[in-house]
Amino acid sequence: DVKVTQSSRYLVKRTGEKVFLECVQDMDHENMFWYRQDPGLGLRLIYFSYDVKMKEKGDIPEGYSVSREKKERFSLILESASTNQTSMYLCASSLSYRETEAFFGQGTRLTVV
Amino acid sequence: SQQGEEDPQALSIQEGENATMNCSYKTSINNLQWYRQNSGRGLVHLILIRSNEREKHSGRLRVTLDTSKKSSSLLITASRAADTASYFCAGSTGTASKLTFGTGTRLQVTL
Numbered sequence: 001d002v003k004v005t006q007s008s009r010y011l012v013k014r015t016g017e018k019v020f021l022e023c024v025q026d027m028d029h030e031n032m033f034w035y036r037q038d039p040g041l042g043l044r045l046i047y048f049s050y051d052v053k054m055k056e057k058g059d060i061p062e063g064y065s066v067s068r069e070k071k072e073r074f075s076l077i078l079e080s081a082s083t084n085q086t087s088m089y090l091c092a093s094s095l096s097y098r099e100t101e102a103f104f105g106q107g108t109r110l111t112v113v
Numbered sequence: 114s115q116q117g118e119e120d121p122q123a124l125s126i127q128e129g130e131n132a133t134m135n136c137s138y139k140t141s142i143n144n145l146q147w148y149r150q151n152s153g154r155g156l157v158h159l160i161l162i163r164s165n166e167r168e169k170h171s172g173r174l175r176v177t178l179d180t181s182k183k184s185s186s187l188l189i190t191a192s193r194a195a196d197t198a199s200y201f202c203a204g205s206t207g208t209a210s211k212l213t214f215g216t217g218t219r220l221q222v223t224l
Contacts, residue, residue: 044214
């Protein structure tokens with residue numbers, strides 16, 4: 001089975017801190033995604049990557065950056081955390097542009113205080 | 114912007130009844146997918162329908178796609194309490210297979 005692992009289940013950070021959310025997949029998937037999920041808004045795409053060192057902005061990239069130095073790892077970076085970034089963050093991966101079924105991690109619930 | 118909008122936002126039915134959820138999307142898609150999310154957990158893929166398909170079945174699930182109306186529906190037959198979850202549609206677009214999700218339908222199945 002494909003496994004997508006997010007480094008933390010729960011995280012509490014202070015305003016202004018630099019925050020790293022890590023995601024690792026173990027099935028050699030080309031595509032990786034970062035979403036945030038807020039009540040009533042569903043999942044919103046922050047960034048995605050279709051290859052190592054390749055990234056594209058999603059619908060809400062402001063305040064975030066990403067890094068994909070290795071195929072299996074996709075990191076989401078909050079450069080200076082703010083309270084409006086308190087949310088559930090979900091990482092996902094899919095095999096290729098032909099096989100687009102996404103596999104999700106369990107999510108990281110981030111609270112910025 | 115959201116790719117899909119699900120309707121209804123919430124649905125409550127009794128065990129054994131059928132549940133129908135609808136999804137409308139905005140742009141052309143390569144395929145449309147449905148996912149389930151149990152409370153506070155990650156999403157699980159249920160079924161994928163390609164843009165050249167009109168209907169697809171998987172167990173108790175039936176999905177339809179109308180590309181002319183940019184809409185899809187998910188039917189769960191003979192629902193069970195274990196089907197209680199949120200359901201999301203997602204459109205796959207572009208060569209990078211960008212997946213954009215809707216806002217979801219919360220399904221409650223009572224005994």
